[in-house]
Amino acid sequence: MNFEKYPFEKLNELLKDIKPNENYELAALTIGEPKFETPxxxxxxxxxxxxxxxxxxxxxxxxxxxxxxxxxxxxxxxxxxxxxxxxxxxxxxxxxxxxxxxxxxxxxxxxxxxxxxxxxxxxxxxxxxxxxxxxxxxxxxxxxxxxxxxxxxxxxxxxxxxxxxxxxxxxxxxxxxxxxxxxxxxxxxxxxxxxxxxxxxxxxxxxxxxxxxxxxxxxxxxxxxxxxxxxxxxxxxxxxxxxxxxxxxxxxxxxxxxxxxxxxxxxxxxxxxxxxxxxxxLSHVEEFRKIYKKNFLLAKEILGVKTPQATFYIWLKVENELEFTKKLFEQKHIKVLPGSFLGRNGIGKGYVRIALVENEEKTKEVLTRLKDFLDG
Incomplete structure (x- = not known):
């Protein structure tokens, strides 16, 4: 069987020779894994x-x-x-x-x-x-x-x-x-x-x-x-x-x-x-939803993106998703996932996936960092 490399392995290869800006802590917005304690x-x-x-x-x-x-x-x-x-x-x-x-x-x-x-x-x-x-x-x-x-x-x-x-x-x-x-x-x-x-x-x-x-x-x-x-x-x-x-x-x-x-x-x-x-x-699920909603309200305020109906992802349209990912990591120490790693036949090109799975404070700091990059 000939399996494709997983997207995260491709991401590691893409970024392996890039030295990130050490003035910032690493912010990994790549994986859909909630960063909250299990109730x-x-x-x-x-x-x-x-x-x-x-x-x-x-x-x-x-x-x-x-x-x-x-x-x-x-x-x-x-x-x-x-x-x-x-x-x-x-x-x-x-x-x-x-x-x-x-x-x-x-x-x-x-x-x-x-x-x-x-x-x-x-x-x-x-x-x-x-x-x-x-x-x-x-x-x-x-x-x-x-x-x-x-x-x-x-x-x-x-x-x-x-x-x-x-x-x-x-x-x-x-x-x-x-x-x-x-x-x-x-x-x-x-x-x-x-x-x-x-x-x-x-x-x-x-x-x-x-x-x-x-x-x-x-x-x-x-x-x-x-x-x-x-x-x-x-x-x-x-x-x-x-x-x-x-x-x-x-x-x-x-x-x-x-x-x-x-x-x-x-x-x-x-x-x-x-x-x-x-x-x-079901009550604990409602509490997590409130956190994710706050994160998307921040994303709307800081990045101007529309809040989706569901999921904790932003599917952000960019000019060149590979160059965007590399430069964002280098300048702001933020990892995102290129959309082309998630699709085939050109689908996903021109997008990056951003997972808003951190708490409100961390999310605000990282989104502000991302906004600075976009404005630069």
Whole structure:
């Protein structure tokens, strides 16, 4: 297998010979990892359950974890799932990588489509599945919303969307997602939405919808061909818990669960129990949203950028993203991620991704530094 280098490895190579301005502390705005402590009640649950390390974890996940996830889906999206319509996963990275291999294994010439720019695990999964790739190009002209022709969709076996979107921060409405549900049924392909940023939003009216909601809206109450993935990593500042899920079509999940018993990626019991209390609680998520909203208000005030509906990313348009990244690092000791490292076929060129994942004080200082650079 010939995998592309990860974007962060490319960034290190790009900056390796540059001496940054040591008058400033390093500000890394590259990775989508919240820089806040995991809430204490989650930590306490983990500490109080270490005795369960003596037990092998079941691949299917603890009943209380599944119930907590079902509760989240019901409370957040008003969708009532059954136990056989959800599987806990070890975060979403592993399932995004191995689900396509499972789903495409029996296809003689598999075809997989995904949004471009993208989270690189999508491409890795396509390579591991020996799949032909159709890129769903997200551009300013289409408002960074996923579109493919019927001719392309007829060829697809698996499509991965990502809304709210990393890195563009774009979102899609229930009606727009429902049109994709109808296409998945019409052309009989599996449609997945990676919804890991669904809880990082700033206004009640802008709450991202789930593909599950869109499926019901489209009349597909059994979620045929429809799956979503979600995680507590961003919303609970707990990426180390590695807790995610895949939910939707129970017929697909039934067979996928068999596959997972061989994969051996079950989460340790203490992690599952800590994750369960995190999934059940929504109040701590609201507190993190308030922090991110303040960060974007600062970005609007200092940089003049529009606050997105969701995610904690700024998709900043620049003249030359590689030169911009190098000079910003050299002059202001700030790291950002070139958009071309996140896309293919020229998509992402002329943009940098900025992750606003620090506290308000640090964010204000770094954005002011960035503004000085832009004005210079």
């Amino acid at each position: 204490q009640f989650i930590q306490d649950e983990l500490k109080n359950t270490t005795n369960d390390l003596q037990k092998y974890p079941a691949s299917a996940g603890l009943p209380e974890l599944k119930e907590a996830m079902l509760s989240f889906v019901k409370n957040r999206f008003d969708v009532e799932l059954q136990m056989d319509e959800i599987i806990p996963t070890f975060g979403t990275r592993e399932v995004l990588f191995n689900f396509p291999q499972f789903a495409l294994f029996d296809k003689e010439k598999p075809v997989m489509a995904f949004t471009n720019p993208f989270y690189q695990i999508y491409e890795g999964a396509a390579i591991a599945s020996r799949a032909e790739v159709i890129h769903i190009d997200l551009t300013e002209e289409n408002s960074f919303k996923a579109q493919l022709s019927d001719e392309e969709l007829q060829r697809c076996d698996l499509v991965i969307l990502n809304y709210p979107n990393n890195p563009t921060s774009a979102n899609m409405t229930k009606e727009e997602l429902a049109s994709w549900v109808k296409k998945a049924l019409e052309f009989d392909f599996i449609l997945v939405n990676d919804e890991c940023y669904s809880e990082i939003y700033f206004e009640e009216n802008d709450k991202p919808v789930s593909l599950l909601e869109a499926s019901i809206f489209a009349g597909n109450n059994e979620f045929k061909n429809i799956l979503v993935m979600n995680s507590i990593s961003k919303r609970s500042s707990a990426p180390g818990l590695r807790s995610g899920f895949i939910a939707g079509d129970k017929e697909i999940l039934k067979e996928y669960m068999k596959y997972r018993t061989y994969v051996g990626c079950a989460s340790p019991v203490p992690l599952q129990k800590a994750a369960a209390v995190a999934w059940k609680d």
